[in-house]
Structure formats: structure tokens, C-alpha cells
Amino acid sequence: MTDEETPQDPVDPASTKAAKGADGRPYHHGDLQRALVEAGRRLLEREGSAALSLRAVAREAGVSAAAPYHHFKDRAALLYAIAHEGNVALNETMKTAFEASSPGRERIIAVGVAYVEFALQNPALYRLMFETTRLYDHYPDTSEAEGEIPRLMASTFGASMPARKSDMDRHLAAMAGWSMFRGLAEVAQFRTLKPFKGLLGGERAFLEAVLGRLDFSDRPEPES
Amino acid sequence: MTDEETPQDPVDPASTKAAKGADGRPYHHGDLQRALVEAGRRLLEREGSAALSLRAVAREAGVSAAAPYHHFKDRAALLYAIAHEGNVALNETMKTAFEASSPGRERIIAVGVAYVEFALQNPALYRLMFETTRLYDHYPDTSEAEGEIPRLMASTFGASMPARKSDMDRHLAAMAGWSMFRGLAEVAQFRTLKPFKGLLGGERAFLEAVLGRLDFSDRPEPES
């Protein structure tokens, strides 16, 4: 991640137009859109989601308060862009865990641990993704990474079952897994659980033990 | 619904100060603390959580913008009070479901359905409770109802297991159940699931089917 906002052009500070300031930054920001998203992520990690105001992001990126509006329709659009990056990252994490594991119970737990650990390591970002996904749920064009997570869930659980199983059962298992992942991602953040995790041998052991409480067994058709 | 004055205009010359409970201390305009919380809940249902500004709540209650500060330390304290009411209500709902069911698998599903249905019926309030509980997690004096929910979870799951099972296992099962409840409360709100629920025979059937994916079986000690 090149979160370096130094000027990449060796502009001559004396000859170039410097009406705005002597910081050497070219008047035309190279890629303000990108810089804003990165400033937002930086701010999110450093100060938490409460500090994620448009003005603060603009300040962090070193531009005026109105500048973002030429790259994002409104505040929500900027937050959406940040959340989208998070979704891409989470999706990658899950996919890696998926591919590094073999089908079945082991894989479900591995993907779940990856999911929850991502949330624990990026709590503010996760919560932003969470909120944003909810707000844009009804939008017809939720983008690639957002849609991929449920798909990955389905194949994670689908592959762990005999092929003869109905799609309904597969979907239900995926829903249960997804719910468990999301719920655990929240519950595991409670500070009161810390000693409990210690007793179990660490956070990862805790996550695996809880996720192990998902029912992986075959089941009779729910109907018929 | 145009701008209608709230019917609780404080000028009620006949009974300005009388007719208030012996416990309350309604000096000027009645019990403003109570009125503010109710105004907040009203606003939450009518306009959603985005409209829950301190000024809006004060307006809804018919007082000046600064009046709430004599009853709540800041905006967060007011939101906390509203969320607390929600926690009391949720706790009651769960307790009722608990007592109306018999121990074991049936009970776990009944309590889970009660939990998730509360969230689905009061989405804005649930989300507020959710956020607030998280923010105040580290406070030493989280109040009665907030603490009772985990306790109820523990006994819901604890009673479903043989007594010889270790506390650890009981707690883990409760954590898994709690995670599932919370996650499902979020996931079940996605509009895209509507047809899926229909195929299953309605929302309740969907909830029961997903919750049924919790592992209720006995397990070996997680550590050995």
C-alpha cells in the first residue's frame, strides 16, 4: 500500500506556480479519489469510525472540504468506497483460507476463523462494511466483492455435503454459517470474554471451539 | 403527518403539578426525562435512527434544544436510556419464550426465534441497542437487563445439557447460540432472502431451520 502522499513529480518549487502553498504538491492531485480512500482508512484505524467525517478525511488528505465532492457524490459514497476495499480484503482472506483447507468441517472452521479474525483485527473497518452492506442491500448493483461473500459461503458449506443434498439444505447451512460468523465477529469483541479466551488457550482456540458448535452433519430433508 | 404540535403542551393550568406519581418529581413540565425517552422511541420508529438527533428529540418532546442536558449528560446518555428500554423489552420477550418451552432443543430454538423476531420487528431499536451495548461494554456498571441476556443464554443452553458437562462446554454452547442469534438477527433482515423464506413456508420456518443448524449434541471435553 503506497500511502505516501509526497509529490512524485520533481516540480521545481521556485518556477512552478505556487500560489496555493510551498508544499510542492501539484495543484492537480494525481489521484485524489484514491488518496481520499486511503486517508479514510488511515483515519479509521487511527481515530475510529466516529472521526470519519468528510471534512476530516479531506483534511487528512490535505485538500479543501469541498474537493471530495468532485469524486464522490456524497459522504455515503466515500464511505461506500472505503467499505468496498474492506470487502475485497475480507473476500481475499476468506478465499485464501478456503483454498488452504480441505472440504468439510475443517474448511468451514478455517473460513470462519478467517472471517472473524479479520473483524477482530479491523473492528472499525468491519463495522463500516457491515453498516454499508446493510444500507445498500436493496441496491440492484451491489458490486463484485460484496456479492462474492455469500457465494463463497455457499460453496464452503455446499462442498461439505453430499451432492444429493437439496439446494435448500445447502442454502440453510450457508445461512447458519454466515449468521454464526457474523454473530461471532461481534460477540468475540466483548472485552469481558478475555479471561474466558485465556482459559481455552487463546483467541483462536476460542473461535474454533465456538464455530465447532455449528452442525455439520447430514440432515433429512427439511420438508417432504 | 404535518407539523402537529404534540398534545402534551405543558400549559395545563388545571393540573400543572398535581396528579403525578408519588415516586416521580415532576416540577415544571412533568417528567421530562421520561418524555424524552418516549419521544426518542417514537422518533426511532417513525423516522429511523438517522433522525435521532438530540435536537430532534427535544423538538419532538416540545422543549428547547438544551433542555435534555439537565437530564442526560450528553447525547450518548440519552441513546443509552432508549437502548436500555429496548434491552428490558427484549429480555422479557426471551424470558417468556424460555418459560413457555421445555428444556433442550425446543427451548433453544424458541428463545432464538424470540430474539430474532424482536430484532426483525424493531430493527432500528435493535440496532441502537446493539451499538450501545458495544460502546458501553467496558463500563463496569452495565445495568441489569444488559447483563441478563447472557445469563439467560447460559441457562438456556446449560439446562439442555447433562449436568456432568463442564461449565466450559456450557459456556461455549451459550456463546455459539448467542452468536447465532445475533448473526441471524442481522442476516435475516436482508431483503434478498424474502423469496427464500417463502419457499420454506414463511419467516418463522426459516428462522427455525437456520437455528436448527446449531449443534445441540453432547460433546467431548474440548480440551484433553
Place this chain on the structure above:
DNA sequence: CAACCATCTTGACGGCGCTCAAATAGGTAT
């Protein structure tokens, strides 16, 4: 009655999201 004091209002401050006209820089055609 008058003094008191809890209660609420007024008015102000700074920060916010958002909009808009005006200014400026970089690239391109002349």
C-alpha cells in the same frame, strides 16, 4: 412575603454535510 432552587429557555460557538460561483492548472490545438 421573600428567598431559594430545581427546571427550562435563550443565545452563542464551533463543527458538520452539502452546494455553488469563481479561480487555477494541465493538456491540446492553433
Place this chain on the structure above:
DNA sequence: ATACCTATTTGAGCGCCGTCAAGATGGTTG
């Protein structure tokens, strides 16, 4: 180079927000 064009950035301004200090209001009490 010159002049233009377009994208980018700015500064001012609107209305709303949370918050605070000081003043007004009115019930309670000596």
C-alpha cells in the same frame, strides 16, 4: 508560444448538529 478547454480545487455560505454559559421561570419553603 498562444489561446482555449476541461478537470480540479478553493472559499464562502446555508442549515443542522452537540454543547455550554447565563438568564428566565415558577413551585417550595422559611
